[in-house]
Amino acid sequence: MNKFYSINIQKEFATVLLVQKQKNKYHVLKDDVLDLDEVQEYLQDKKSFYIIIDTEELIEQDVTLPSAVQQKSAIKAYIIRKIKDSLSSLDIILHYHKISQNKENDTTLYNINAVYESQYTEKLNLIDDWQKIKSASITKFALLNLSRHCFDYKKHGSFFFVFTRANIVSVLAIDHEGTLLLKRMNMITAVAEMRYMQMVEEINQTINYAKQQFREIEFSTILLSGSMTLDDVIAEHLFVSNNLAISVVYPNTFLQG
Numbered sequence: 001m002n003k004f005y006s007i008n009i010q011k012e013f014a015t016v017l018l019v020q021k022q023k024n025k026y027h028v029l030k031d032d033v034l035d036l037d038e039v040q041e042y043l044q045d046k047k048s049f050y051i052i053i054d055t056e057e058l059i060e061q062d063v064t065l066p067s068a069v070q071q072k073s074a075i076k077a078y079i080i081r082k083i084k085d086s087l088s089s090l091d092i093i094l095h096y097h098k099i100s101q102n103k104e105n106d107t108t109l110y111n112i113n114a115v116y117e118s119q120y121t122e123k124l125n126l127i128d129d130w131q132k133i134k135s136a137s138i139t140k141f142a143l144l145n146l147s148r149h150c151f152d153y154k155k156h157g158s159f160f161f162v163f164t165r166a167n168i169v170s171v172l173a174i175d176h177e178g179t180l181l182l183k184r185m186n187m188i189t190a191v192a193e194m195r196y197m198q199m200v201e202e203i204n205q206t207i208n209y210a211k212q213q214f215r216e217i218e219f220s221t222i223l224l225s226g227s228m229t230l231d232d233v234i235a236e237h238l239f240v241s242n243n244l245a246i247s248v249v250y251p252n253t254f255l256q257g
Helices: 036-043 072-086 117-124 139-150 192-213 232-242
Strands: 002-009 013-022 025-035 049-053 058-066 092-102 107-116 133-138 158-165 168-174 180-187 219-226 245-248
Touching (some): 013 036, 025 036, 058 072, 058 092, 058 180, 072 092, 072 107, 107 117, 117 133, 133 139, 139 168, 139 180, 139 219, 158 192, 168 192, 180 192, 192 219, 192 232, 219 232, 232 245
Parallel strands (some): 002 049, 049 133, 158 219, 219 245
Antiparallel strands (some): 002 013, 013 025, 058 107, 092 107, 158 168, 168 180
């Protein structure tokens, strides 16, 4: 029996799940919500941590580079040169992946994500011994992996993954190979009665933008997760607006409790 802790570190608190893996299923044995100043003591005598960090200042944009630039160090240098004006510090952790290549003008389009290293490690410093950490990531990539696990993109094709929590809506566009094309996160400011409808507008805008940016890709499905899945009217609005199949993440086939 393999037990581990899944830890979501947010701005003012952390959610900690004790999870037990048995064969291909995960059982949530315990869950706690802690203030950040309680986390270190709570985890002191524990081990095997899988960590997700909510980052406030995530830099995300597309950058076009000459296709002749191939070496990783050179690609990174070119990217930093391109985005330096939007950075308050060059102290960043950078992730990038290739989206497409334009053979006519010999350029390559990359999607880049960067977090400020000081902000990221500040949250990780809640863990007294980093050797206890099995993996650490940000919310965006955790959602990407969840969507890959729940949706057979190889069979059904490219899709949009929507996650909503409180007044935050995140939309990921993912192609038929499981590659993340783009992700947009927005904070909704509308009053509670209008919040879901404003979320629908934000989702539709992101979907329309993705369709314009990736005209060669045919999206098949909108995959919903989070608070929005409780409202059938939301699904109806999204279907009518986009004419895409609507599915809901239902992870209890592999996640118990």
